Amino acid sequence: MAATAGINASGQIVGYYYQDTGGTHGFLYSGGTYTTIDDPLATGSTSAFGINDMGQIVGYYQNAIALHGFLLTITPNPPPPAGTTADMILRGANSSAYAGQYEIYDIGNNAILAGYSLGQVGTDWQFAGLGGFFGSDTTDMILRNTNTGTFEVYDISNNNITNAAALGTVGLNWQVAGFADFNHDTMTDMMLRNNSTGGFEVYNISNNQITGTAFLGTVGLDWQVEGFGNFSSLGESDMLLRNSNTGGLEVYDIANNQITGAAFLGTVGLDWQFAGVAPVSGAGRSDLVLRNVNSGAFEVYDIANNAITSAVSLGAVGLDWQLGGFAVDPPTGSAASMDDVAQLVQAMAGFGGGSGGAGADLATAALAAGTSPQDVLTAASIDDDSRGP
Numbered sequence: 001m002a003a004t005a006g007i008n009a010s011g012q013i014v015g016y017y018y019q020d021t022g023g024t025h026g027f028l029y030s031g032g033t034y035t036t037i038d039d040p041l042a043t044g045s046t047s048a049f050g051i052n053d054m055g056q057i058v059g060y061y062q063n064a065i066a067l068h069g070f071l072l073t074i075t076p077n078p079p080p081p082a083g084t085t086a087d088m089i090l091r092g093a094n095s096s097a098y099a100g101q102y103e104i105y106d107i108g109n110n111a112i113l114a115g116y117s118l119g120q121v122g123t124d125w126q127f128a129g130l131g132g133f134f135g136s137d138t139t140d141m142i143l144r145n146t147n148t149g150t151f152e153v154y155d156i157s158n159n160n161i162t163n164a165a166a167l168g169t170v171g172l173n174w175q176v177a178g179f180a181d182f183n184h185d186t187m188t189d190m191m192l193r194n195n196s197t198g199g200f201e202v203y204n205i206s207n208n209q210i211t212g213t214a215f216l217g218t219v220g221l222d223w224q225v226e227g228f229g230n231f232s233s234l235g236e237s238d239m240l241l242r243n244s245n246t247g248g249l250e251v252y253d254i255a256n257n258q259i260t261g262a263a264f265l266g267t268v269g270l271d272w273q274f275a276g277v278a279p280v281s282g283a284g285r286s287d288l289v290l291r292n293v294n295s296g297a298f299e300v301y302d303i304a305n306n307a308i309t310s311a312v313s314l315g316a317v318g319l320d321w322q323l324g325g326f327a328v329d330p331p332t333g334s335a336a337s338m339d340d341v342a343q344l345v346q347a348m349a350g351f352g353g354g355s356g357g358a359g360a361d362l363a364t365a366a367l368a369a370g371t372s373p374q375d376v377l378t379a380a381s382i383d384d385d386s387r388g389p
Ligand SMILES: [Ca+2]
Pocket: 180, 181, 182, 183, 184, 185, 186, 187, 188, 189, 204, 205
């Protein structure tokens, strides 16, 4: 059980909770996350009883001799160091001692420059994705409750969670397909897909609220979402689907929350699996990278104007090396920065694991002996019955 003992004008709450082993731990609830407070000198309980508007917390801790009072001043994490161009969010696995804890890593120049704790959220909340849901930065985080389907956005600014807001609840038969800006208002939106019907629904998000929804249409479930990018060269966030039986690739152009066109790109053997969408051929581009499940080879497909313009080998890396993801580097280094943001968001969403992101589909993709990647350049016909809208 837990007990609250104090609150300040910022809504920060302190208190204490009991653990099975006996004794108490203090806690601070701030910006939607819990932080445990254990006095480093304590050999027994720590409890927090009050917090003032300056963030100073008072309480007591127990050592072998007696109870002692403590005064703790909360210091926020420092802002990202100069040279930071990307952030990475990690979450402690539920099976670990860090269950539900979140950490942020500032990355630049191909190195981790700093890392900080963001706090702790209940273990029934799963990471869904990152994006620009509030303000101008793109590191805000959406979590989803695995029992209820509720979405919650956590604003992250300068390495600190500054706010948390409930977005609403969507039935768990709607799974996260990915994040991109589908209505071109610079804020990241969320695409959900119904796992029974294959229907796609966009949720527009602006300043921590769902401001609109739009049903895009239904595509047969043998077509899986690979990723999002500016495949049409119109500056949009288009959707790339792949047929899990044939390996066929289809682009759906999306503008103003509607599918405005569809184009069949060709077929690639299913021994070539989705690796990512990234500006491989140049800044601002949305190119598709596939990897061979047998050889570890990477192949990049340059996509422009809804067509594959070339296919180039990136070389092979041994299969002992599993793909983490692709990110734009530098993230704002080109004029097409909004596309870069969408791609970065997409790349980060891939870290989400089972609940969403492009990576979710990889586990279910059936593997079969396939054709060489060059086959994609030869136009292939495909049965249209299973896809709409
Ligand atoms: Ca948007």
